[in-house]
Amino acid sequence: MKNKVPLLFLLFALTALFLGMLFGLTASLQYLLPEFLKETVPFSKLRPFHVTSETSWIVLAATGSIYFFIASVEKFELFSPKFQLLHFILFLLTGVAIYFSFAFDYTEGREYFAFKPILMIPILIGWVLFAINYFKTLYTNMKGWPVYYWMWGTGIVFMCYHLMEAHFWLFDFFRLNFIKDFAVQWKSTGSFTGSWNMLVYGISIYLMSEIKKDTDVATNKIAFFFYFLGLTNLMFGWAHHTYLLPTQPWIRYVAYAISMTEWIVLASIIYNWKRSVLKIEKENHPMAYRFLLATDFWIFINIILALLFSIPAINFFTHGTHVTVAHSMGTTIGINTTILFSALFFIAHYVRPQLKTDTKWVKRGFVAFNISLFIFFVSLIIAGAKRSYWMYVSKEGSFAEMQDSIVPYYISFFIFGIGIFISLLIVATPIFKVLLHKIKS
Amino acid sequence: MVSNPRPYIFIMAVLLALFGFYNYIIYNTDGYVAVEKLSPVAVQGQQLFQSNRCWSCHQLYGLGGYLGPDLTNVYSAEGKGANYIKAFLNSGVKSMPQFHFTEEEKEALVQYLKQVDETGIYPNYDAEIEATGWVKIKYRNEE
Ligand code: HEM
Numbered sequence: 001m002k003n004k005v006p007l008l009f010l011l012f013a014l015t016a017l018f019l020g021m022l023f024g025l026t027a028s029l030q031y032l033l034p035e036f037l038k039e040t041v042p043f044s045k046l047r048p049f050h051v052t053s054e055t056s057w058i059v060l061a062a063t064g065s066i067y068f069f070i071a072s073v074e075k076f077e078l079f080s081p082k083f084q085l086l087h088f089i090l091f092l093l094t095g096v097a098i099y100f101s102f103a104f105d106y107t108e109g110r111e112y113f114a115f116k117p118i119l120m121i122p123i124l125i126g127w128v129l130f131a132i133n134y135f136k137t138l139y140t141n142m143k144g145w146p147v148y149y150w151m152w153g154t155g156i157v158f159m160c161y162h163l164m165e166a167h168f169w170l171f172d173f174f175r176l177n178f179i180k181d182f183a184v185q186w187k188s189t190g191s192f193t194g195s196w197n198m199l200v201y202g203i204s205i206y207l208m209s210e211i212k213k214d215t216d217v218a219t220n221k222i223a224f225f226f227y228f229l230g231l232t233n234l235m236f237g238w239a240h241h242t243y244l245l246p247t248q249p250w251i252r253y254v255a256y257a258i259s260m261t262e263w264i265v266l267a268s269i270i271y272n273w274k275r276s277v278l279k280i281e282k283e284n285h286p287m288a289y290r291f292l293l294a295t296d297f298w299i300f301i302n303i304i305l306a307l308l309f310s311i312p313a314i315n316f317f318t319h320g321t322h323v324t325v326a327h328s329m330g331t332t333i334g335i336n337t338t339i340l341f342s343a344l345f346f347i348a349h350y351v352r353p354q355l356k357t358d359t360k361w362v363k364r365g366f367v368a369f370n371i372s373l374f375i376f377f378v379s380l381i382i383a384g385a386k387r388s389y390w391m392y393v394s395k396e397g398s399f400a401e402m403q404d405s406i407v408p409y410y411i412s413f414f415i416f417g418i419g420i421f422i423s424l425l426i427v428a429t430p431i432f433k434v435l436l437h438k439i440k441s
Numbered sequence: 442m443v444s445n446p447r448p449y450i451f452i453m454a455v456l457l458a459l460f461g462f463y464n465y466i467i468y469n470t471d472g473y474v475a476v477e478k479l480s481p482v483a484v485q486g487q488q489l490f491q492s493n494r495c496w497s498c499h500q501l502y503g504l505g506g507y508l509g510p511d512l513t514n515v516y517s518a519e520g521k522g523a524n525y526i527k528a529f530l531n532s533g534v535k536s537m538p539q540f541h542f543t544e545e546e547k548e549a550l551v552q553y554l555k556q557v558d559e560t561g562i563y564p565n566y567d568a569e570i571e572a573t574g575w576v577k578i579k580y581r582n583e584e
Contacts (some may be wrong), residue, residue, distance in 0.1 A: 030536045031508065038537075048497060086543055108488065109462055109491065110491055110496070111497070143445070170501065175479065176478040178479060179476075180468075183467070183472075184468065186504060187467065187565040226448075230545075235456065245561070246474055248472075249471060314574075314576055320500055320503025320511060324507075403535075
């Protein structure tokens with residue numbers, strides 16, 4: 001294997017993941033000790049560091065995996081290895097620039113993209129290079145394209161679009177009209193998430209078909225049905241983030257109707273529960289397989305939560321509380337991160353077939369990770385429910401008193417956050433070793 | 442099984458056309474209640490709100506970070522308002538750091554929050570929850 005750029009992407013992604021968790025832990029400490037660190041690194045400084053690092057982990061790990069699958073596993077000849085290298089260098093330099101921009105308070109941007117807006121330009125160029133490389137490499141004939149090729153292509157194109165849309169506020173046409181501007185801001189971030197989900201879910205289907213050695217999961221009509229359903233939600237479902245914003249009601253009606261189609265996804269998960277359990281080829285990919293099982297579980301939990309609060313009557317009470325954070329981290333960690341770890345184990349095995357991945361420690365780490373995440377998630381839900389109770393039911397006491405009453409749940413959130421960090425570090429150690437070894441060799 | 446891409450390409454084309462049309466309308470539709478455009482001073486306030494990352498602890502319409510309270514209607518809330526906002530900026534509180542804004546900057550932030558306040562209500566205590574699961578929110582012009 002000559003091309004090491006995909007592995008560099010993966011190493012870069014893992015670094016962002018672990019750095020990001022350290023930022024997240026330091027930030028959450030301020031829920032427990034509000035005065036501590038507030039003058040040196042206030043919460044408002046740490047949150048963008050955390051959120052941007054973690055979204056970068058997802059996007060970079062997905063990018064590295066996709067490059068790896070098409071070039072090294074499927075053995076397509078990459079249209080331009082130079083573009084790929086340039087893509088990596090651009091992202092690496094921009095990543096460093098973003099950290100500098102956060103550290104020195106050049107944060108003119110908005111939530112999720114708080115850095116200097118100009119840094120969006122190299123990011124966009126990187127995505128365009130990826131798009132050219134991807135389509136030029138794969139587009140000879142779309143006949144027989146399995147669903148994951150569609151998903152990756154869609155993810156890349158929509159990523160470009162929504163990253164631009166997230167910066168429409170730079171134009172007065174949007175900016176001067178607060179409600180429209182705010183709606184478009186949350187439209188873009190919702191669909192940005194939808195775009196990376198296209199990349200990551202595509203990876204999960206790819207892994208399933210590879211681990212099972214069964215291409216049917218990626219080519220049958222049902223797979224395409226769910227792909228188009230997901231795309232419809234990406235395009236039109238975002239407004240469930242803004243049910244309480246005084247936009248035109250039709251925008252919210254559309255979002256309500258579209259969001260409810262996800263019940264079909266839930267029904268199909270329950271219906272297919274037994275069949276979806278992968279049986280074959282576990283021996284070769286024990287950890288990749290386990291992580292996909294964990295994904296199944298987390299999808300189930302998160303989809304129920306998401307479906308419930310996509311109902312405006314329930315959203316009314318959960319919106320603006322930590323229930324939303326439980327959803328964000330429940331999905332980014334429970335679903336995206338588990339799929340990406342499955343991909344990492346698959347790739348590690350591919351790079352070094354003799355590697356034994358399911359060692360005692362890795363298995364323990366895996367179990368500890370899931371348990372920690374569960375308690376972390378439940379703590380956030382309880383914290384959110386208590387805030388909601390204060391907002392809508394008791395309406396008594398100040399904001400600070402309400403926050404103080406939630407401290408026990410913030411403590412368990414913090415402790416099990418440490419649990420997630422340590423357990424993932426244990427799980428990731430063999431992957432780090434393989435990547436470093438291969439990159440150096 | 443080799444899948445025939447033609448129907449999929451067709452579905453994709455239809456979805457993209459709908460998406461284009463939908464975006465066009467969204468980008469050209471104002472909020473439900475007619476309000477004044479942000480004034481130049483309010484825009485300056487908004488930029489300060491961004492550069493100082495106020496949104497990472499505070500919410501507007503429930504969107505933002507969650508360490509601090511929502512600010513949508515802090516301007517018009519009983520017992521709050523311009524001086525209340527400025528006092529917090531001067532002193533900081535609990536995990537909120539002390540900011541060192543000039544008087545002009547504080548005024549810009551207040552103007553921004555004032556104009557946000559005029560766009561609507563959050564939390565929307567008088568919203569009607571319907572049996573269909575729909576929530577009919579109350580707008581500023583219905584007060
Ligand atoms: C060590 C574990 C972690 C801790 C302690 C932690 C802590 C936090 C904190 C304190 C916030 C801000 C919540 C607020 O505004 O009140 C947050 C937000 C967020 N975190 Fe984490 N985090 C951890 C791991 C992760 C990981 C691994 C990911 C993704 C893979 C992630 C993704 C996010 C996202 C997307 C948000 C934004 C939530 C929103 O805007 O609704 N976090 N996290």
